[in-house]
Amino acid sequence: MPQAAARPTLEAVAARAGVSRATVSRVVNGEAGVREVLAVKVRRAVKELGYVPNRAARSLVTRRHDAVAVVIAEPETRVFADPFFGLQLRGISKELTARDVQLVLLLTEGRDDHERVGRYLAGGHVDGALVFSLHLDDPLPGIIHGAGVPTVFGGRPGWAGGVGSARYVDCDNRGGARQAVRHLVGLGRTRVAHITGPPDQTSAVDRHDGYRDVLPTADPDLTATGDFTPAGGERAMRLLLDRRPDVDAVFAANDLSASGALRVLRESGRRVPQDVAVVGFDDMLPVAEQADPPLTTVRQDIEEMGRLMAAMLLRGQGQAGGGGGAGTAEEGDAAYGEVDVEDDGACVVLPTELVRRESA
Amino acid sequence: MPQAAARPTLEAVAARAGVSRATVSRVVNGEAGVREVLAVKVRRAVKELGYVPNRAARSLVTRRHDAVAVVIAEPETRVFADPFFGLQLRGISKELTARDVQLVLLLTEGRDDHERVGRYLAGGHVDGALVFSLHLDDPLPGIIHGAGVPTVFGGRPGWAGGVGSARYVDCDNRGGARQAVRHLVGLGRTRVAHITGPPDQTSAVDRHDGYRDVLPTADPDLTATGDFTPAGGERAMRLLLDRRPDVDAVFAANDLSASGALRVLRESGRRVPQDVAVVGFDDMLPVAEQADPPLTTVRQDIEEMGRLMAAMLLRGQGQAGGGGGAGTAEEGDAAYGEVDVEDDGACVVLPTELVRRESA
DNA sequence: CTGAAAGCGCTAACAA
DNA sequence: TTGTTAGCGCTTTCAG
Numbered sequence: 001m002p003q004a005a006a007r008p009t010l011e012a013v014a015a016r017a018g019v020s021r022a023t024v025s026r027v028v029n030g031e032a033g034v035r036e037v038l039a040v041k042v043r044r045a046v047k048e049l050g051y052v053p054n055r056a057a058r059s060l061v062t063r064r065h066d067a068v069a070v071v072i073a074e075p076e077t078r079v080f081a082d083p084f085f086g087l088q089l090r091g092i093s094k095e096l097t098a099r100d101v102q103l104v105l106l107l108t109e110g111r112d113d114h115e116r117v118g119r120y121l122a123g124g125h126v127d128g129a130l131v132f133s134l135h136l137d138d139p140l141p142g143i144i145h146g147a148g149v150p151t152v153f154g155g156r157p158g159w160a161g162g163v164g165s166a167r168y169v170d171c172d173n174r175g176g177a178r179q180a181v182r183h184l185v186g187l188g189r190t191r192v193a194h195i196t197g198p199p200d201q202t203s204a205v206d207r208h209d210g211y212r213d214v215l216p217t218a219d220p221d222l223t224a225t226g227d228f229t230p231a232g233g234e235r236a237m238r239l240l241l242d243r244r245p246d247v248d249a250v251f252a253a254n255d256l257s258a259s260g261a262l263r264v265l266r267e268s269g270r271r272v273p274q275d276v277a278v279v280g281f282d283d284m285l286p287v288a289e290q291a292d293p294p295l296t297t298v299r300q301d302i303e304e305m306g307r308l309m310a311a312m313l314l315r316g317q318g319q320a321g322g323g324g325g326a327g328t329a330e331e332g333d334a335a336y337g338e339v340d341v342e343d344d345g346a347c348v349v350l351p352t353e354l355v356r357r358e359s360a
Numbered sequence: 361m362p363q364a365a366a367r368p369t370l371e372a373v374a375a376r377a378g379v380s381r382a383t384v385s386r387v388v389n390g391e392a393g394v395r396e397v398l399a400v401k402v403r404r405a406v407k408e409l410g411y412v413p414n415r416a417a418r419s420l421v422t423r424r425h426d427a428v429a430v431v432i433a434e435p436e437t438r439v440f441a442d443p444f445f446g447l448q449l450r451g452i453s454k455e456l457t458a459r460d461v462q463l464v465l466l467l468t469e470g471r472d473d474h475e476r477v478g479r480y481l482a483g484g485h486v487d488g489a490l491v492f493s494l495h496l497d498d499p500l501p502g503i504i505h506g507a508g509v510p511t512v513f514g515g516r517p518g519w520a521g522g523v524g525s526a527r528y529v530d531c532d533n534r535g536g537a538r539q540a541v542r543h544l545v546g547l548g549r550t551r552v553a554h555i556t557g558p559p560d561q562t563s564a565v566d567r568h569d570g571y572r573d574v575l576p577t578a579d580p581d582l583t584a585t586g587d588f589t590p591a592g593g594e595r596a597m598r599l600l601l602d603r604r605p606d607v608d609a610v611f612a613a614n615d616l617s618a619s620g621a622l623r624v625l626r627e628s629g630r631r632v633p634q635d636v637a638v639v640g641f642d643d644m645l646p647v648a649e650q651a652d653p654p655l656t657t658v659r660q661d662i663e664e665m666g667r668l669m670a671a672m673l674l675r676g677q678g679q680a681g682g683g684g685g686a687g688t689a690e691e692g693d694a695a696y697g698e699v700d701v702e703d704d705g706a707c708v709v710l711p712t713e714l715v716r717r718e719s720a
Numbered sequence: 721c722t723g724a725a726a727g728c729g730c731t732a733a734c735a736a
Numbered sequence: 737t738t739g740t741t742a743g744c745g746c747t748t749t750c751a752g
Binding site for chain 1: 728729730731732
């Protein structure tokens with residue numbers, strides 16, 4: 001199954017066009033300084049022969065691969081349970097495709113896999129890596145950092161090693177959480193609970209911090225630990241109801257847990273939003289819009305985050321198109337949030353937006 | 361960002377071990393016929409130098425790439441909304457990883473993308489392709505077939521072109537549907553409705569066929585079209601209730617639509633399973649187990665399907681481990697369903713299993 | 721059983 | 737502006 005059919009080479013194209021290999025190479029790679037007459041001949045020959053450059057040969061001499069690895073490190077099977085990675089992958093894929101860069105997917109589960117990924121990355125088979133590792137104690141970021149491959153993280157890596165030199169793209173989790181809680185407070189709610197995400201993920205921690213920013217003196221009983229799943233949301237909500245039956249608002253760390261909370265509230269006979277107002281996070285459409293009632297939530301542009309990760313990784317080397325400004329600027333129409341530039345590279349933090357629906 | 365640091369070459373290892381490049385190559389590639397003394401020296405040198413073969417150089421001469429493309433063609437954004445692809449990707453990834461083959465991910469949306477994918481595949485950058493294209497009218501399978509790349513489809517491709525020569529892995533959708541409906545009938549239900557999936561996907565069509573196999577004379581009003589989403593399930597269920605308020609059982613084409621149906625049934629004041637029994641399909645854990653009540657459903661081993669796809673594509677060339685028998689046999693302990701061997705290649709259809717929970 | 725040598729298809733100096 | 741010439745790092749005959 002391996003062998004591909006014999007493909008035409010540069011040599012063949014050159015012969016057909018009556019020029020040298022070098023000239024063909026120049027045309028194919030869009031270099032300037034080839035007389036248009038020749039260029040036309042070459043392009044015709046390319047088309048007629050159906051010539052496609054051999055990436056391996058090119059890679060051998062350029063020492064580039066035009067490939068980046070996307071590492072998704074998620075021990076739990078829960079990974080694809082929410083559409084998060086899918087959306088992010090989409091964004092990444094779009095950007096890479098536009099630059100003709102291959103996306104090599106690396107899925108890991110378990111520690112031995114980490115080592116394997118480390119070896120792979122250190123092996124120099126790709127030009128860079130986009131890494132999703134959401135757990136605080138994950139050794140992978142460190143390993144990858146050690147591999148010496150240009151890397152951009154998806155989400156702030158919570159990694160003791162040294163965040164200072166890590167580039168990442170994230171949304172403004174803390175600010176978004178503040179928006180959510182302020183909204184609830186603005187509604188006149190005085191007993192605002194928080195269902196957290198897994199305490200070992202930075203996004204969950206940041207959202208919790210946002211909650212505390214607005215309500216620094218809130219009763220600790222108003223905070224219950226969830227895990228970003230509907231089941232976790234249910235458990236947390238039950239606990240909250242048990243501890244504080246008078247709760248009148250809930251900020252859930254993501255839409256999935258919010259949906260679980262909604263279910264428990266309904267079961268308990270409470271009306272949403274009249275009795276208890278609920279706000280989620282993510283604006284995962286299939287979840288938020290289908291929720292009952294539809295969920296007020298904090299939107300983050302996940303696909304755009306993926307796009308930016310890829311753009312950031314490839315920055316500079318791309319024949320990048322439109323965009324005006326320096327650095328990570330893009331041609332899109334979205335307004336970008338703060339762009340924190342740290343020592344080694346930049347970190348982009350995208351803004352969030354409160355989307356009002358019926359739950360709050 | 362592109363340039364990887366200078367890596368040790370075969371030459372360097374050879375020098376260090378005091379042998380020729382050829383010998384190092386043999387050892388590295390596990391060929392027999394190298395005296396153990398030398399092999400040991402070589403392995404030591406490899407380790408000391410941290411040598412990793414350069415894939416590009418190897419590829420250039422072997423004309424293999426040790427890479428396969430995974431093509432996910434889904435116009436709608438809904439793709440990753442259910443964990444289906446994620447699980448399948450996991451299975452694929454495991455098998456490829458075990459064989460040291462790269463997974464190149466190709467996401468498409470829209471027709472222009474199809475052409476791009478066709479070009480990519482025809483370009484001979486990968487040794488094969490694993491393709492998910494679930495829509496009957498999708499031109500992609502045809503294009504890919506034309507590209508002359510070894511291909512295995514995920515799910516029976518519904519493609520006019522000529523299924524005869526297409527290899528695929530699927531689960532026994534039709535048989536599974538029969539199990540579900542028979543179960544309902546066995547429960548004494550006499551007005552068994554069916555919520556279909558999108559009529560342009562083979563899996564949905566096959567499941568519908570299974571329903572009809574068992575209930576060939578069922579009232580057409582007992583069948584409503586869904587789209588594999590909870591929202592679609594809700595709509596369909598409402599329609600069914602409207603048309604046949606006396607319905608006493610529902611077979612939903614997947615768990616997601618079943619969850620929507622459950623919600624509507626609950627709203628309508630019906631008890632599940634006492635008044636209406638519900639069976640889903642997929643056994644998507646986060647959905648089926650969390651459903652209220654937990655869903656009786658038809659399980660398919662999605663991850664295993666992915667594994668088999670990869671194994672089938674790479675069959676023969678792999679230094680495959682354990683497994684006894686011929687063809688697609690595997691070392692796993694799962695019992696495989698029918699293995700239809702057609703002209704060109706084999707099609708594997710995995711068995712399904714009814715999982716009883718509380719909804720039926 | 722081991723080594724020497726010839727490329728795989730391409731790009732990048734360097735000449736012309 | 738174009739062509740000539742070396743390799744990139746590896747596998748693979750073919751001798752020894």
